[in-house]
Amino acid sequence: MKMLPSFFFFLELNISPPAAVDAHRTVVPRLHGRMVLFPFLLQAAATPITNSNQTNTIDSPASTLEPSPPAMSSASEQEVSSAAPPQRKWVALISIAAVLGNEDDRYKEVVIGTDVLLHLDEPPHTSFVAVRHRVSPYPRLTDDETRYAYILAADRSACILLQVVEGNHWDLFLCDTYKRAVSIIPPMSSEGLGFSPHHTIGLIADPHNRGHYEVVQLQSSTSDNQPNRLICYSTAKGYWFIRGLTLQQARMRNPFYDTTVLAHDGRLWWFAQANGVLFCDPCTPLLEPPQLRFLPLPADCELDGYVTFDPRVGALMEQRRCLRPSEGKLRFVEIHGLSYNVFDDVDPDNINATLWMWTLDEPEDPDPWTFEYEVAFAEIWDDNTYADAGLLPGKVPHVALVDPNDHHVVYFLQGSKIFGLNAREKKIVACEECLPDLQQMSSISRPFIDAWELPANVATTTLLDTVCAVVCCSVLSSKRIHLPCLRLLNM
Secondary structure: OOOOOOOOOEEEEEEEOOOOOOOOOOOOOEEEEEEEOOHHHHHHHOOOEEEOOOOEEEOOOOOOOOOOOOOOOHHHHHHHHHHOOOOOOEEEEEOEEEEEOOOOHHHHHOOOOOOEEEEOOOOOOEEEEEEEHHHOOOOOOOOOOOEEEEEEEEOOOOEEEEEEEEOOEEEEEEEEOOOOEEEEOOOOOOHHHOOOOOOOEEEEEOOOOOOOEEEEEEEOOOOOOOOOEEEEEEOOOOEEEEEEOOOOOOOOOOHHHOOEEEEEOOEEEEEEOOOEEEEEOOOOOOOOOOOOEEEEOOOOOOOOHHHHHOHHHHHHHHHHEEEEEEOOEEEEEEEEOOOOOOOOOOOOOOOOOEEEEEEEOOOOOOOOEEEEEEEEHHHHHHOHHHHHOOOOOOOOOEEEEEOOOOOOEEEEEEOOEEEEEEOOOOEEEEEEEOOOOHHHHHHOOOOOEEEEEOOHHHHHHHHHHHHHHHHHHHHHHOOOOOOOOHHHHOO
């Protein structure tokens, strides 16, 4: 676990009105002065920003505190590039988004002219998204009326799909985390679409319209009278529409427990936890129906159909199975050796539990899954790092996510803690407190915590703007400055 050194710092500031900025930058007060003994912020502030009408790019940080290293030869560059794929910064994002009212202390942290607050922290610390209460189009009926916001999907290109619920009303929003702006998705004009607001909803970047997205829900059925279809909303077209599918028997026996929808490799992937994965490219031309395909789970992992309709079994699957991208490939993780029979008298926390992982190499091949590793929890519990982290040996944790940059590192939840396990070394590499409000998650089908790979503009520019805004507010109000997001600037 990386530890950050502590520094005292001294600011001499003159605050002037913001200069003219383009549409891609958030307006914050301009700072003039000098900064002492604060290398992280100083290094980030020296990062040049490149603005373009077509793309938003950020040059690599160039520190002014240390001399530049000698230039590498082309051969050395090729050797480094082939040694390891580039790693992206990521956060453990909580799927509950906070809705901030005027009385909330965090409301003041939202930059003027925006509606979104990002609290990004280095894993395993959890991160969250907060939005102003004004994003909801419905006025609060009573003081007791509570608004909830849920993250349905987080795209690696800085867009987040939100659902805001108040009473019996719900709306979908697209959140641009770079501009920190929220836009509502128009409601459907026809009730015949049958859109369910909670399940099997994904978000994918539109490859044919740069900067646009499609919101997609898969409605699968085993009945010939109700064929499989996609309910889609295109930001480029600005309306909802239905798309038929080539595969009519999708084998999604109980879609209410298919909690994970992934955008990966230009396609959407619906993880049916009991039996397999459905995938297709929803952005194919309108005259060509998307080819929905079914990929069964690895051998001995498929559950009997009747079992999956029991809500208790669905809860067990959510705790023991996940499908996540890591190092450019999809990884299926299962805690093996535990019974899914809710009437079984066997202790579910027995020492036979084992962590298994498979990699999806080629979905078109007859044998698409490659077995990666198997680690017994008994060996994990015997390592000193497990007890040193304050974890309980003998109690099987719940699987949460896979490190996007290292498929050997899997994150789990146990009680109020989230921790990372290096399966190769059988050691705990990180552990932190995580206090979620699990009751709110009962109305949404989605993992409570998920890995969000940060776009460069969110990982650097947005964090720097947030830091500057917090510094300004804290200096003016003579309050203590708390900058947890600086961890990401030094990852």
